[in-house]
Amino acid sequence: MFHKILINSRWRELNAVRIIFAIYAIGFLYGTKNHIEDILRDGLLGYHYVPFPVNLYWTLLTVLDPLAIIFLVFLPFWGMTLSVWIMATDIAVNLSVAWYYDWPAGIFTDGRLGLQIAFGLFVFFTVPLARRRIKKVMSSLPTFTLPIHCKFKKIGKKLSSP
Numbered sequence: 001m002f003h004k005i006l007i008n009s010r011w012r013e014l015n016a017v018r019i020i021f022a023i024y025a026i027g028f029l030y031g032t033k034n035h036i037e038d039i040l041r042d043g044l045l046g047y048h049y050v051p052f053p054v055n056l057y058w059t060l061l062t063v064l065d066p067l068a069i070i071f072l073v074f075l076p077f078w079g080m081t082l083s084v085w086i087m088a089t090d091i092a093v094n095l096s097v098a099w100y101y102d103w104p105a106g107i108f109t110d111g112r113l114g115l116q117i118a119f120g121l122f123v124f125f126t127v128p129l130a131r132r133r134i135k136k137v138m139s140s141l142p143t144f145t146l147p148i149h150c151k152f153k154k155i156g157k158k159l160s161s162p
Contacts (some may be wrong), residue, residue: 005138005141008049017133024123028066029066029069031061032065036062042148061090066094068132083123083127087123090120094113098113128138
């Protein structure tokens with residue numbers, strides 16, 4: 001249901017959320033592209049210069065990054081949570097690897113780490129705004145409940161339906 005509201009231009013309160021989510025999508029698509037290129041070049045689990053858990057994590061980002069985009073559109077609160085988790089863990093892992101390997105070996109010399117940190121900070125600072133806007137719009141939607149017509153008979157101490 002949210003994807004219909006997100007696309008519907010009548011909800012002007014969501015204009016900022018649309019822009020924020022578009023930037024998230026660009027960032028996560030860029031990350032997905034990089035991980036796909038790495039897999040095509042080096043093979044599945046091709047980050048042989050790092051320990052296996054880091055290798056596995058970086059490979060899994062090929063799936064997690066696009067999953068965050070899908071969640072942002074269809075399950076926005078899950079998508080924002082996944083986005084924050086991805087960026088926090090990815091920055092932590094990449095800074096750890098950079099600290100351990102990069103300064104002596106020069107692995108992260110292409111500047112992607114700085115770009116990733118900037119994107120991560122954008123995600124961290126804009127998720128609360130997007131969350132508030134979405135909650136505001138969702139709370140203004142009409143709610144309805146389905147009528148439930150059940151009659152219960154009291155039999156001893158138990159309630160049962162006829």
